[in-house]
Amino acid sequence: PKGPVRILDLGMGPGTDLMNSKMAILKENSETQVFLYGIDSHPPSIEAAKKAGISAHFCNIERENLPFPDQFFDFVIANQVIEHTK
DSSP: OOSOEEEEEETOTTSHHHHHHHHHHHHHOTTOOEEEEEEESOHHHHHHHHHTTOEEEEOOTTTSOOSSOTTOOSEEEOTTOGGGOO
8 A cells, every 4th residue: 555554443452453454555565554443342352452552442333423534544454343242
């Protein structure tokens, strides 16, 4: 990708999928800026992700809007999330 890449993970857990995505992008082009953002409703996951350098936010995706502007992200991950929502 050209330019910076912003990735959002809904239900990020500790941020493993985000970190793996970043590594895959950097493998293709080590000069790409990759910015990682995550949403979760489990405070320990948010703290773990923050320690890994992820911009992590609390959000209940069933009841709240995401705290980001429209069309902000280049990629959105929602791995193992849908089955936990109503």
